[in-house]
Amino acid sequence: MSNSRTDTGTLLALTFVVSFCSFAYEFVYSELLTVMYGGTVTQYVITVGLYFFSLGIGAALSDDLDAADLGGNFFRTEVFLAAAAPAGFLLIVGLNSVRIPQSVPPELIWTVARLPVVVVGFLSGFELPLLTHMVDELEDGETAMPVWIQNACNRVHNTVVKGLGTVWSVERTDGRRSGLSVVLAMDYVGGLVGAVIYARVLYPGLGLIPTIFVLALLNGVAALVFVTYFGDWSRWPVTDKWSWRSVNENSQSSTRALSVGHVSKTLLVVCLVLTASYAGVVAKHETADEQLSQLYLEQQTENKYPPGAMRANVVSQGTTTYQHVIRYNRTWTGTGPNPHFTGKTEQCLRLGSAIQLCESWADSYHQGLVDVPMSLVEPGPETKVLVVGGGDWIAIDHLRKYNVTVDHVDLDGEFMQQTKTDPFFRKWHDDAYEYDRLNTTTADGYRYLQESNETYDLVLLDIPGATDDDLLTLYSAEFYSSIRNHLSDEGVVVTWGYSPDGYPQHHKAFINTVGAAGFTNQLSYWVREDIDSDGQSERIEQFYVFAPGDRQSLTGDGETAYVRKHREQYRTIEWHAVPRYRGVRVNSIFHPNYDILIDT
Structure with missing residues (x-):
């Protein structure tokens, strides 16, 4: 095989x-922005659009790169991508790990969070034109692959x-393929494999990190x-620059340079x-993932409280097929008595965001x-109850004391299995x-x-709150x-x-959606609890009961012991x-x- 091949x-x-x-970076950023800001469809669509726009800008400007330094420019592009992609990832995480003053416009944060997508897309736009020119210089595109391939x-x-x-x-084209066609073909194959892998x-x-x-x-x-294969090792380490060797085409008597450029030893x-640092991170990926995740989560979790009032410490975390499961301790560190719970520390569960x-x-939530x-x-075996969600089995425990028949459906079988034996x-x-009157199905x-x-x-x-458009189906009229x-x-x-006071737009869209589904009557109530042991009960959670017609009141002959109390x-x-x-449009x-x- 010739050197050219x-x-x-x-x-x-x-x-x-x-x-x-390049393709995988696009998906990583899309998913990261979804995790941070919610809205899977929105984040993926905007990220893909920005990525291809930046890719086009980079490709258009590639003609302004020195044609005599194709190899040097390709090397620089890969090094800059290797540096910029993780840095951009950490920038997005950092934006969501610190308290940003309210005076900073949300539009500015939105723009900064998407700059890494633009940078990676712009740099990736240089790659194909540079590779195409280099393949064209070799003039042997048709013989690049083994004969059987x-x-x-x-x-x-x-x-x-x-x-x-x-x-x-059509006209059947035999012989050498253009550099553009073979490079594009390999680019598309690499993109598909990148998406699947x-x-x-x-x-x-492995997770995002x-x-x-x-x-x-x-x-x-x-x-x-690239630098090892095409570099001229005879000049290392005497000179301050790294140069590229020439390519001899055995089929031709002439000698043609692939590229004659230079890269500094510093780069x-x-x-x-x-590369060595990333290899170390990948080798210890579980430790790196845990430490970086905890750093973010501990800064971001419970940040609705004033600075210095509540500290979070992640106890454990893991990812199932459908959600990120985080257990953490929150500790009251503010001045004065703790108004949020009894004592200084309690454990909480966080799913996703x-x-x-x-x-x-x-207890009060499930009551x-x-x-x-x-x-x-009516309580008893003849009463049939459907529970959608509730993979922690706590609602089932409350239903068990009424001796009702329960069908339970939850999408996340991994989470349900974990919670069966977890002491918490x-x-x-x-x-x-x-429970002997329980039938559980793992399904949507x-x-x-x-x-x-x-x-x-x-x-x-x-079910989880409507924080992500993956959950839009469970808040739909259908x-x-x-x-x-x-x-x-x-x-x-x-x-x-x-x-409705805290989230008026959500409330209006939700109520209109339920009404459009044929529910004509609603009953709204709060559950209250003295959660900080100060002798006063606080509002914990708001609930809604919907019915397609008239129903009896909560108090009366059928009231439960809890309602009676x-x-x-x-x-x-x-x-x-x-x-x-x-x-307000229906969802x-x-x-x-x-x-x-x-x-x-």
């Missing part, structure tokens, strides 16, 4: 690697061309492979240091979700997963209702319509909700018509209203 094969292999990294590609190519000939006017291996297996360092490591390795040392459970209000609405139905959760659910709640023929007297929605179709004649659906609080709670807010699966999402 080997050189072209090396350049195409590098094309594959850098394309792999060439033969296979030729057979596929002939078949595709025949197919194209049925519609288009990211989605199936890197993100689920190690993945960004794996990709930066590959950029650094690509730069070093080469930087590349070596970065929202707090789901704290020791001070775990509001279960013990209050059970006053509206066991003290709340008391092995409720063993919406899909479950689409496929079920059961009717229920009570439906409890123990989902609530399915629930209504599965209710018995006197059935009701219960969910916790955000306060707090009768003074609940006797004035009455059913009202579900209001309709003008100018639908096929026409989402993003006002229903809230920013935590």
Whole structure:
């Protein structure tokens, strides 16, 4: 094989690697921005748009790079990418780990958080033009691959061309392919592989933080492979510059330079240091992931309190297929008595970007979700209850004392399995997963209702808040319509909700959505608890009961022991018509209203 063929094969292999990294960076930033700011569709669409815009700008400006220094410019591009991509990742994390003064415009933070996408896209735009020019200089694109791969590609190519000939006017092209065509082909293959490996291996297996360092490591390795293969070692380390060797085309008598450029030894040392550092991070990826995640989480968690009033310390964290599960201790460090819970420290559970459970209000929340609405139905085996969500099994424990029949559906089987044996959760659910009238299904709640023929007297929605558009389905008119179709004649659906005072736009969109699904009556109440042991009860959580018609009151012959104990609080709670807010669009699966999402 001639040197030219080997050189072209090396350049195409590098094309594959850098394309792999470029596409994967796009997904890493999209997911990171989703984690930080919510809105999967919004973040992915904006990130992809910005990335391709920046890619185009970089490609357009690549013609202004010195054509006599193709190799040097390619090396610089890979080193800069290896440095910029992780730095941009850490910048986004840092923006969400510190308290930014309210005087700073949100639009400025939005812009700064997306600058890393622009930088990586811009630098990636240089790669393909530089590689294409280098392959063109070699003039041996058709022989770059092994013979068996060439033969296979030729057979596929002939078949595709025949197919194209049925519609288009085609001319079979034999012989050497242009540098642009082979580089683009390898770029597309690398992009596809990058997308698949990211989605199936890197993100689920390593997580976001190690993945960004794996990709930066590959950029650094690509730069070093390039300089090792094409560099003129005879001049090292005498001169201050690194030069590229010439390529001899054995098939031609002439000699043609691939590139005659220079790279400073300083940049080469930087590349070596970065690559070695990233290799160390990847080798210890679990430790790096844990430390960086905890640094972010401990700064970001509980930041709604005044500075210095509450400190968070992560106890454990992990990622299931569907969510990031974080357990942490929060400690009151403010002046004066702790107004938020008894004592100085308590443990909490956080799923994704929202707090789901704290020791001070775990009981009161589930009393509001279960013990209050059970006053509206008859206890006993004939009463059928559907619980959507509730993978911690605590709601099931509260239902068990009423001896009802329970269908339980939750998407995250990994989380449900973990909470069965975890001591923190066991003290709340008391092995409720063993309840003999319980049927648990691991599935999406919406899909479950689409496929079920059961009717229920009570439906409890123990689901995360509407902080991400992955959850838009569970806040859609279609989902609530399915629930209504599965209710018995006197059935009701219960969910916790955000306060209309704190989240007015969400509340209006949510209420209009429920109303559009056919629910005409609502009953709203708060559950109260003396969570700080000061002798005064505080409002803990707001709940809504929805029904497609008239229903009985909470107090009366069927009231539960909990409602009876707090009768003074609940006797004035009455059913009202579900209001309709003008100018507020319903949230639908096929026409989402993003006002229903809230920013935590």
